[in-house]
Amino acid sequence: NAGVTQTPKFQVLKTGQSMTLQCAQDMNHNSMYWYRQDPGMGLRLIYYSASEGTTDKGEVPNGYNVSRLNKREFSLRLESAAPSQTSVYFCASSALNNEQFFGPGTRLTVL
Amino acid sequence: GEDVEQSLFLSVREGDSSVINCTYTDSSSTYLYWYKQEPGAGLQLLTYIFSNMDMKQDQRLTVLLNKKDKHLSLRIADTQTGDSAIYFCAEIAGGSYIPTFGRGTSLIVHP
Numbered sequence: 001n002a003g004v005t006q007t008p009k010f011q012v013l014k015t016g017q018s019m020t021l022q023c024a025q026d027m028n029h030n031s032m033y034w035y036r037q038d039p040g041m042g043l044r045l046i047y048y049s050a051s052e053g054t055t056d057k058g059e060v061p062n063g064y065n066v067s068r069l070n071k072r073e074f075s076l077r078l079e080s081a082a083p084s085q086t087s088v089y090f091c092a093s094s095a096l097n098n099e100q101f102f103g104p105g106t107r108l109t110v111l
Numbered sequence: 112g113e114d115v116e117q118s119l120f121l122s123v124r125e126g127d128s129s130v131i132n133c134t135y136t137d138s139s140s141t142y143l144y145w146y147k148q149e150p151g152a153g154l155q156l157l158t159y160i161f162s163n164m165d166m167k168q169d170q171r172l173t174v175l176l177n178k179k180d181k182h183l184s185l186r187i188a189d190t191q192t193g194d195s196a197i198y199f200c201a202e203i204a205g206g207s208y209i210p211t212f213g214r215g216t217s218l219i220v221h222p
Contacts, residue, residue: 043212090154098207100201101156102154103153
């Protein structure tokens with residue numbers, strides 16, 4: 001039981017490049033989330049998916065898109081990366097009591 | 112909207128007790144959580160408390176909830192250097208999929 005996995009662990013992009021962050025969970029959770037973490041800002045919700053087939057914007061969705069490919073997988077896409085998107089990105093899924101299980105994070109630098 | 116506030120830093124001596132405080136504004140909060148984030152890792156749930164409870168104890172951890180003042184605390188007894196981490200308070204209202212996180216308290220344990 002791997003929990004929540006994320007790939008890649010590290011990524012460096014140039015301004016304007018695109019990339020997709022992958023996330024998968026093997027706990028049969030319905031809800032999945034993408035957060036970004038910046039120093040002094042805590043966690044900010046980018047997008048979430050309450051169940052397979054649905055996605056909704058969070059607090060900071062601009063510049064991002066998501067796909068809930070199936071119940072296990074929830075990907076985050078940056079179409080045209082900007083330096084302001086330099087951050088650590090966490091994927092999470094939640095159980096029935098709303099406890100969140102987090103992946104190890106993707107550290108993204110945009111030059 | 113909902114808000115969760117925490118102090119940013121706490122420094123304690125090894126062997127002492129640590130108390131990390133959190134205040135929240137949403138009176139409809141159903142679950143309140145404490146997460147721990149070690150350097151370079153994602154958040155992991157430490158403990159949680161239902162809003163109809165006043166206290167929960169789990170080994171070295173004691174959670175106190177004052178619903179009237181909307182105040183949550185986490186006490187770590189006999190604090191060890193391995194407890195050095197960032198601690199996040201979070202709350203969620205009944206029927207919601209979206210937890211609200213505080214900005215995290217960095218706990219520094221020195222010998």
